[in-house]
Amino acid sequence: MIDVRKRLKEFLDLYAHDIIYIRRDTRFRCECYVERSGETAPDCPKCFGTGYVVQIEKQRTRRNIGTVPESLVGINQLAQVGRFVPKAYVYYLEHNVKPEENDLILEVIWDINGVPRLIKEKHVISAAEQKLGYKGRVEFYQVYARYDQKGANDDKALTER
Ligand SMILES: [Zn+2]
Structure with missing residues (x-):
């Protein structure tokens, strides 16, 4: 029997790159959240x-440019912004990452010490599919992500903690 987890690990050992995974704790609102309007600050630091x-995590992944249904990535919604060409990516993440919709994936520039210095791209997870193997074990995640505009203080949020 093929051990998909092991295969993916070996593949990532060779071909992965590191990303920053932004995991939202949906039990706790950020202080920028305004309950009355339901709004959050896009430039929140x-x-x-x-x-x-x-929570900020370093994860490794492999990504492809996605051929993804528009409905899945919310491209229509994004297109209204007009200034950006929407790009969809498919990210492959290991079984222990447990990605969730609306968490973020940041492509960043790392310094020589492995510290993230600058955000190159910001992506929002539109859908996270569990890929199941033998006896329903989660082997890995296939994640669809759409490009999002970087907030004015996102770099600060990443580097000044
Ligand atoms: Zn905030």
Whole structure:
């Protein structure tokens, strides 16, 4: 029997790159959240505009440019912004990452010490599919992500903690 987890690990050992995974803790709102209006600050220096307390993780992944149904990535919604060409990516993440919709994936520039210095791209997870193997074990995640505009203080949120 093929051990898909092991295969993916070996593949990532060779071909992965590191990303920053922004995990939202949906139990706790960020202080920028305004309950009355339900709005969050897109330029919040803490939560990357998610409106929740977040955890910053380094993860490794492999990505492809996606051929993804528009409905899945919310491209129509994004197109209204007009200034950006929407790009959809498919990210492959290991079984222990447990990605969730609306968490963020940041493509960043790392310094020589492995510290993230600058955000190159910000992506919002539109859908996270569990890929199941033998006896329903989660082997890996296939994640669809759409490009999002970087907030004015996102770099600060990443580097000044
Ligand atoms: Zn915030």
